[in-house]
Amino acid sequence: MTQTRVLPAPVALGGAVAIGVMTAVQARINGVLGVRLDDGIAAGFVSFSVGLLALVVVVAALPSGRRGVGRLWRGVRARTIPLWMLLGGACGALTVSTQGLTAGILGVSLFTVGVVAGQTLHGLVLDRIGFGPAGVVAVTPGRVLGGLLALAAVAISLSGDVLATAPLWMLLLPFAAGVGIAWQAATNGRLAQRVQSPIIATLMSFIAGTIVLLLAAGVSIALRGAPDALPSEPWLYLGGFLGFAYILLGAFIVGQTGVLLMGLGSVLGQLTTSVVIDLLWPPVSGPAPWQIIGMVVVAAASVAVALPRRRRRD
Numbered sequence: 001m002t003q004t005r006v007l008p009a010p011v012a013l014g015g016a017v018a019i020g021v022m023t024a025v026q027a028r029i030n031g032v033l034g035v036r037l038d039d040g041i042a043a044g045f046v047s048f049s050v051g052l053l054a055l056v057v058v059v060a061a062l063p064s065g066r067r068g069v070g071r072l073w074r075g076v077r078a079r080t081i082p083l084w085m086l087l088g089g090a091c092g093a094l095t096v097s098t099q100g101l102t103a104g105i106l107g108v109s110l111f112t113v114g115v116v117a118g119q120t121l122h123g124l125v126l127d128r129i130g131f132g133p134a135g136v137v138a139v140t141p142g143r144v145l146g147g148l149l150a151l152a153a154v155a156i157s158l159s160g161d162v163l164a165t166a167p168l169w170m171l172l173l174p175f176a177a178g179v180g181i182a183w184q185a186a187t188n189g190r191l192a193q194r195v196q197s198p199i200i201a202t203l204m205s206f207i208a209g210t211i212v213l214l215l216a217a218g219v220s221i222a223l224r225g226a227p228d229a230l231p232s233e234p235w236l237y238l239g240g241f242l243g244f245a246y247i248l249l250g251a252f253i254v255g256q257t258g259v260l261l262m263g264l265g266s267v268l269g270q271l272t273t274s275v276v277i278d279l280l281w282p283p284v285s286g287p288a289p290w291q292i293i294g295m296v297v298v299a300a301a302s303v304a305v306a307l308p309r310r311r312r313r314d
Contacts, residue, residue: 007104009257012253012257012262013257013261013265014251014265015249015253015259015265016253016261016262016264016265016266016268016269016270017264017265017266017268018019018067018249018262018269019246019249019262019265019266020265020266020267020268020269020270020271020272020273021269021270021272021273022242022245022246022269023242023246023266023270024048024108024112024269024270024271024273024274024277025098025211025242025270025273025277026099026238026239026242026246027099027108027111027112027270027274028108028277028281029047029235029236029238029239029242030043030044030047030096030099030239031045031099031100031102031108031111031235032101032236033046033100033231033236033239034099034100034101036231036270037100037227037228037230037231038198038227038228039100039217039220039221039224039227039228040097040100040101041097041100041101041163041213041216041217041220042096042100042217042220042221042227043097043099043100044093044096044097044099044100044213044216044217045210045213045214045216045217046117046230046237046240047096047237047239047240048089048092048093048096048209048210048213048240048243049210049240050237050239050241051206051239051240051241052203052206052239052240052246053212053242054240054241054244055199055206055244056203056205058199059199059200062213063081064197064199065197065199065200065264067197067295068196068197068199068200069200069203071195071196071197071200072195072200072204074305075194075195077304081191081194081195085187085190085191085194086191086204086208087187087208088183088184088185088187088188088191088200088201088204088205088208089184089204089205089206089207089208089209089210089211089212090208090209090212090263091167091180091181091183091184091187092180092205092206092207092208092209092243093176093209093210093212093213093216094176094180095177095179095180095181095184095195096209096213096239097213097216098111098173098174098177099111099174099177099239100301101170101173102170102257104235108270108273108277108278109309111174111274112155112174112267112270112274113154113155113174113271113295114172114173114175114177114178115174115175115177115178115181115267115270116150116151116154116178116267116270116271116299117150117151117175117178118174118175118176118177118178118179118180118181118182119150119178119179119180119181119182119263119266119267120147120150120263120264120267121147121151122153122178122179122182122183122304123147123182123262123263124143124144124147126142126182126183126186127143127219127258130223131183131186131190137308142183142305143261145260145271145302145305146264146302146304146305147264147302148302148304149298149299149301149302149305150264150267150298150299152298152302153267153271153294153295153298153299153302156291156294156298160225162245163256179283181263181266182263183249184205184247184250185250185254185262185263186203186254188202188205188247188250188251188254189250189251189255191204191251192251192252192255193255198248198251198252199248200218201251202244202247202248202251205247205251206243206244206247219234223249250262250266264299264302266293267299267300267302268300268302271295271296271299272296275295275296276293278292279282279292296304311312
C-alpha cells in the first residue's frame, strides 16, 4: 500500500494560500478575457482548453503519468472508480465561467467573497460527512468560528453601496462557484487517492470541465451569436496554466488539511491577492477601501482560529 506523506500543518496551509493566490490571478485574467470576447462561457472554454493541452503534454512525458492513466482506465472498466469521481471538472467549469461573467465587472475582491461563502458552508458539510479524502473531520469550535468569521468577511463586503451597484445574480454566481470548488477539491482528492496520482485526477478534472464548457459555449453561441475575436495578448491565455497548477496542488494537499481548512487558506490567499489586483487595476464595481481592509483582516482571523491544535507525544 502506498503511504501518503504527512505534511506539517503550516506547509499544507501555505499550499492552500498559494492556491488562493493563483485563483485570484486567474479570476482577473479570465474576467478580462470574458470582457474582450463578450462571452464569459467562451472565455472559460478557452482557459480550460489551454490547461488541458498543457496537462496532456505533461502526462504523456512522465512515466508516472502514463502509469496513472493505466490505473484510471482499469479502475473505470472494473467499476472500482465510480462515475461521480470523474466529474469534479464540471464544478471547475462553473468556476471559470463565473470568473469570465463577473470578475471583470465586480473586481476580484467582490468575486472572491462570494466564493468564500460557498466554500465555507459546503466545506464544513463535506468535512462533517467525511466526503473528502481525509475522511470525517471533527467540527471543532475553532473550525466553526473560522467559518463564521469567513461569512463575516462576506457581510462586510456586501455593506455600503455594493448591492446597489451590482446585480444580485452576479453576487449569487460566485457563491455557487464556491460551493462547487469545495466539492471539486474533495472529489479530486478522492480520485487522486484511488489512482495514486494527483496529476491524473487533475487531468480528469480538465477533461470533464472542457466537455461541459464546450457544450455550454455551443448553447451560448446559438443564443447570443459568436463571441468577439480572440485577443492577441499572450497573458490572457495564462488562466488555464494557473488552473492546472492549483487544481493539482489542491488534489495533493486536501487529504492533509480537510476541505474546510484548505478552503480557508485559499480564501486568505485570494483576498490578499485580490486587494492588490483591484488597487492596481480598479474594477467597474467593487467594495470601498475600508471594506477591503476589513475583509482581509477578518479572513486572516478565520484561518488562524481554524488551524488544528495537536499535542504530540514522543
